[in-house]
Amino acid sequence: xxxxxxxxxxxxxxxxxxxxxxxxxxxxxxxxxxxxxxxxxxxxxxxxxxxxxxxxxxxxxxxxxxxxxxxxxxxxxxxxxxxxxxxxxxxxxxxxxxxxxxxxxxxxxxxxxxxxxxxxxxxxxxxxxxxxxxxxxxxxxxxxxxxxxxxxxxxxxxxxxxxxxxxxxxxxxxxxxxxxxxxxxxxxxxxxxxxxxxxxxxxxxxxxxxxxxxxxxxxxxxxxxxxxxxxxxxxxxxxxxxxxxxxxxxxxxxxxxxxxxxxxxxxxxxxxxxxxxxxxxxxxxxxxxxxxxxxxxxxxxxxxxxxxxxxxxxxxxxxxxxxxxxxxxxxxxxxxxxxxxxxxxxxxxxxxxxxxxxxxxxxxxxxxxxxxxxxxxxxxxxxxxxxxxxxxxxxxxxxxxxxxxxxxxxxxxxxxxxxxxxxxxxxxxxxxxxxxxxxxxxxxxxxxxxxxxxxxxxxxxxxxxxxxxxxxxxxxxxxxxxxxxxxxxxxxxxxxxxxxxxxxxxxxxxxxxxxxxxxxxxxxxxxxxxxxxxxxxxxxxxxxxxx
Ligand code: GLC
Ligand code: MG
Numbered sequence: 263x264x265x266x267x268x269x270x271x272x273x274x275x276x277x278x279x280x281x282x283x284x285x286x287x288x289x290x291x292x293x294x295x296x297x298x299x300x301x302x303x304x305x306x307x308x309x310x311x312x313x314x315x316x317x318x319x320x321x322x323x324x325x326x327x328x329x330x331x332x333x334x335x336x337x338x339x340x341x342x343x344x345x346x347x348x349x350x351x352x353x354x355x356x357x358x359x360x361x362x363x364x365x366x367x368x369x370x371x372x373x374x375x376x377x378x379x380x381x382x383x384x385x386x387x388x389x390x391x392x393x394x395x396x397x398x399x400x401x402x403x404x405x406x407x408x409x410x411x412x413x414x415x416x417x418x419x420x421x422x423x424x425x426x427x428x429x430x431x432x433x434x435x436x437x438x439x440x441x442x443x444x445x446x447x448x449x450x451x452x453x454x455x456x457x458x459x460x461x462x463x464x465x466x467x468x469x470x471x472x473x474x475x476x477x478x479x480x481x482x483x484x485x486x487x488x489x490x491x492x493x494x495x496x497x498x499x500x501x502x503x504x505x506x507x508x509x510x511x512x513x514x515x516x517x518x519x520x521x522x523x524x525x526x527x528x529x530x531x532x533x534x535x536x537x538x539x540x541x542x543x544x545x546x547x548x549x550x551x552x553x554x555x556x557x558x559x560x561x562x563x564x565x566x567x568x569x570x571x572x573x574x575x576x577x578x579x580x581x582x583x584x585x586x587x588x589x590x591x592x593x594x595x596x597x598x599x600x601x602x603x604x605x606x607x608x609x610x611x612x613x614x615x616x617x618x619x620x621x622x623x624x625x626x627x628x629x630x631x632x633x634x635x636x637x638x639x640x641x642x643x644x645x646x647x648x649x650x651x652x653x654x655x656x657x658x659x660x661x662x663x664x665x666x667x668x669x670x671x672x673x674x675x676x677x678x679x680x681x682x683x684x685x686x687x688x689x690x691x692x693x694x695x696x697x698x699x700x701x702x703x704x705x706x707x708x709x710x711x712x713x714x715x716x717x718x719x720x721x722x723x724x725x726x727x728x729x730x731x732x733x734x735x736x737x738x739x740x741x742x743x744x745x746x747x748x749x750x751x752x753x754x755x756x757x758x759x760x761x762x763x764x765x766x767x768x769x770x771x772x773x774x775x776x777x778x779x780x781x782x783x784x785x786x787x788x789x790x791x792x793x794x795x796x797x798x799x800x801x802x803x804x805x806x807x808x809x
Pocket of ligand 2: 305351
């Protein structure tokens with residue numbers, strides 16, 4: 263049985279896209295796993311620069327680079343020791359400058375990460391703080407509870423597991439410290455102990471970050487991905503939560519350390535700073551907020567430009583849930599006049615082919631989900647290797663793992679290394695073209711066949727699907743524009759949405775579904791079969807139609 267595919271509401275006229283970031287496709291480069299230029303097994307800025315032509319050919323509008331700043335690498339560089347220096351592991355400032363210029367020459371913008379919630383414990387400020395300097399006030403130091411201060415100041419847990427507090431020795435006033443048992447204070451770290459949280463009540467912290475933002479804006483970057491944008495402000499008095507397993511509450515409720523209303527004032531200040539530069543420099547929030555409405559607060563007209571929509575990323579492969587999340591997300595961002603920002607994978611989550619079911623089913627669904635995402639109004643992020651259909655690597659031996667969450671969570675939660683395995687460029691050779699000196703995490707043998715080389719020019723490959731999708735998006739600026747979609751009637755399990763002159767159908771079921779031909783095929787994640795006036799959409803597939 264097929265139903266008639268008809269419009270339930272008149273198609274919206276797509277709003278003219280005025281700003282580049284409203285509908286930009288932005289490619290995430292996780293620097294240490296993208297391309298290794300110097301053969302030390304770790305990706306770097308020169309390696310990334312040499313591979314920019316791949317991104318230009320893919321057709322992305324911008325590149326987001328994860329932290330490459332001076333860092334002891336306790337958390338893949340999200341523990342920054344010097345915000346104005348490039349870590350020698352990744353190159354030097356002239357390499358950063360060269361990469362930005364080359365990307366611009368190829369027509370792509372560059373966004374860099376800024377990590378304002380915490381520094382590294384090796385940052386000059388924290389070292390001075392430990393030695394008893396006035397910099398102590400830039401962090402959250404508190405006396406412990408219990409008779410001798412032997413208990414943490416409150417019950418907050420680290421996102422990576424264990425208490426969010428670490429006790430330090432009493433400074434002796436001469437830049438040296440006594441033994442820990444001499445009863446010092448505790449400092450707050452919502453992530454690893456090597457990542458002490460900054461105290462954003464202190465004006466010096468504001469001034470320093472404004473200066474760091476200017477440093478990179480002056481170098482020519484087009485914006486910032488703001489790490490833990492929901493975390494900088496803590497509830498007054500640092501109150502207890504009273505519940506354990508707090509990591510599970512992140513993104514599900516407001517916590518005394520996450521999504522506090524006070525963070526918005528910081529984003530307002532940053533927006534003014536960004537706007538004082540020419541060239542539409544942007545801020546994108548990594549904010550885990552409990553509802554689309556609370557997430558939308560981060561992208562009010564005087565705050566950041568984009569905020570990753572993790573509700574969509576977290577949504578299971580279920581047509582009703584997906585439709586609900588899409589509608590709720592679009593409505594929430596439209597209410598503040600901002601675009602929605604779609605993302606399916608990044609360096610912190612299990613890659614979406616594996617999330618959707620692993621094996622061939624997972625990959626089919628992932629390809630279908632990507633076409634669905636790229637058909638929605640707003641901006642979309644593509645995580646390196648997603649365009650190759652890479653699965654998560656789920657069988658990494660414990661001894662190669664580096665994710666601090668793996669060690670702190672006693673092994674239950676070591677998932678982030680699996681999405682960070684260096685990507686394959688060639689069929690053969692050391693680390694499949696990642697670099698001449700192997701790769702810091704082992705790559706599965708099957709990745710030879712998933713390499714850029716193996717997929718280039720192969721019809722139906724995931725790489726060619728992404729290239730074609732981004733090319734169609736460029737030719738049809740209506741895709742990505744506007745702020746709502748029109749849902750069409752469709753058989754059970756099929757999502758059919760209309761945009762100006764365009765329809766996207768997604769069959770989420772495990773069997774082919776027949777329906778009247780909606781238009782002429784622009785692109786599909788699996789070829790539909792035509793018989794007379796009807797078409798059979800293959801299981802777990804999306805098709806784009808011109809109407
Ligand atoms: C963000 C980053 C993640 C990092 C954490 C602490 O969530 O994406 O990789 O571990 O912040 O900086
Ligand atoms: Mg290297």
